[in-house]
Amino acid sequence: MPIKAWSGKSRPGFSFLNTNMTTSPERNKISYLVRLIDDRDEFVRIRVRDKLVEIGEDAIPFLEIVARTESPALKSKALQIIQSILPKKIQAQFGQLAGNSTKKYQDLEAGVILLAKFGYPDEDMDYISQVLDQLAAEALNQVKIN
Structure with a gap:
C-alpha cells in the first residue's frame, strides 16, 4: 500500500x-x-x-x-x-570504527575518510581514498630511498 x-x-x-x-x-x-x-x-x-x-x-x-x-x-x-x-551519523561511524580496530593502517584511512565526510560532505570519498593511497605509495618510496 x-x-x-x-x-x-x-x-x-x-x-x-x-x-x-x-x-x-x-x-x-x-x-x-x-x-x-x-x-x-x-x-x-x-x-x-x-x-x-x-x-x-x-x-x-x-x-x-x-x-x-x-x-x-x-x-x-x-x-x-x-x-x-550528518554529524551524528559520522559520530556513530567513528564509534563503530573504534570498536572494530584490528588493522591500524586501514582504520587510519577509514578515519580520515570519515573526517572528510564531516568537513566536506559533498566530496567524492572514492577519490579521497585514491589520493590517500597515492600519498601512501609516495611516502613508502621516500622511506625506501632514505
Whole structure:
C-alpha cells in the first residue's frame, strides 16, 4: 500500500511522498514529519526538526527529496536538518570504527575518510581514498630511498 500524499491545500507539492514503498509506521511517521517542516507554528517546526534529527539517517532520503523538489525556503530547511543529522551519523561511524580496530593502517584511512565526510560532505570519498593511497605509495618510496 503506498503512502498517501497530503490532501490539504496548505501543503502542495508533496506528491513525491505518494510512492510505492512498502508501508511501515516509521516511514509514515517520517513522511508526515517532513510535511510539517514548514508549518506556520514555530513550536511545531522546532519539534519536527528535533524529531527528524533524532530519527537520523532514515529521514535523510525524505529530506533529500524535499531539497530537490520544493521551494527555496523548504530546500533550505531540509538541508539544515540534513546537516544536523550528518554529524551524528559520522559520530556513530567513528564509534563503530573504534570498536572494530584490528588493522591500524586501514582504520587510519577509514578515519580520515570519515573526517572528510564531516568537513566536506559533498566530496567524492572514492577519490579521497585514491589520493590517500597515492600519498601512501609516495611516502613508502621516500622511506625506501632514505
